[in-house]
Amino acid sequence: MYHVKEAFYTLQGEGAQAGRASVFCRFSGCNLWSGREADRATAKCTFCDTDFIGTNGLNGGKFADANALAEHIVSLWPEINNKATPYVVFTGGEPLLQLDEALIEALHSHRFEVAVETNGTLAPPAGIDWLCVSPKGNNPLAVTQGDELKLVFPQTDAPPEQFSGFSFTHFYLQPMDLAPLNKTASTVAQATAYCMANPQWRLSLQIHKLAGFD
Ligand SMILES: C[S@@+](CC[C@H](N)C(=O)[O-])C[C@H]1O[C@@H](n2cnc3c(N)ncnc32)[C@H](O)[C@@H]1O
Numbered sequence: 001m002y003h004v005k006e007a008f009y010t011l012q013g014e015g016a017q018a019g020r021a022s023v024f025c026r027f028s029g030c031n032l033w034s035g036r037e038a039d040r041a042t043a044k045c046t047f048c049d050t051d052f053i054g055t056n057g058l059n060g061g062k063f064a065d066a067n068a069l070a071e072h073i074v075s076l077w078p079e080i081n082n083k084a085t086p087y088v089v090f091t092g093g094e095p096l097l098q099l100d101e102a103l104i105e106a107l108h109s110h111r112f113e114v115a116v117e118t119n120g121t122l123a124p125p126a127g128i129d130w131l132c133v134s135p136k137g138n139n140p141l142a143v144t145q146g147d148e149l150k151l152v153f154p155q156t157d158a159p160p161e162q163f164s165g166f167s168f169t170h171f172y173l174q175p176m177d178l179a180p181l182n183k184t185a186s187t188v189a190q191a192t193a194y195c196m197a198n199p200q201w202r203l204s205l206q207i208h209k210l211a212g213f214d
Pocket residue numbers: 030047048049050091092093094095117118119120133134150152174175176177178180
């Protein structure tokens with residue numbers, strides 16, 4: 001059984017695939033935070049910008065098997081023409097708690113490319129087409145290679161230098177959105193300065209927040 005908080009059609013807002021039409025499938029639950037505000041300060045990941053509790057969001061629910069969830073995802077992709085490869089982004093919460101090879105294979109059989117946004121603490125199943133790892137503080141990584149390392153910046157216990165030798169094709173700094181913490185500061189300016197001083201790293205602005213879509 002897969003537990004899905006919400007699923008929707010939008011543009012990828014972050015990283016190297018920003019601007020690409022995507023079905024987002026947000027799994028419920030995370031291994032680094034309960035999702036409850038009362039637990040945030042003591043969680044293993046404290047700055048999360050996402051509600052991933054339960055299955056009550058848009059197009060959310062419980063899906064009995066891989067084919068049922070794959071068909072749900074396929075139904076959210078618009079059949080406008082066949083020139084673009086359909087794209088699904090599994091996120092959460094932590095998608096690697098639930099994503100498995102059966103679901104990836106079911107989506108491949110519908111021509112979909114499969115992307116994942118993960119905190120990197122769990123081993124991924126085979127078959128993922130685009131793996132984005134976003135390390136969280138000093139939580140140990142189970143994954144040190146992939147397509148994209150996208151580090152939320154700044155994090156005192158996760159400086160970029162710790163990851164710059166890993167085997168990723170793209171290295172992005174994403175300014176920490178402090179709104180979930182009821183704080184403001186210029187994390188954009190700090191990330192900009194770091195990327196200018198360290199050209200291995202590129203800036204990822206969360207364009208969905210700037211443009212006002214999900
Ligand atoms: C909500 S997470 C879900 C996927 C996975 N659990 C992870 O942490 O990568 C999706 C993306 O949002 C990023 N993110 C979470 N909170 C953020 C914040 N306050 N500011 C900027 N990016 C944030 C994460 O680092 C990750 O790249």
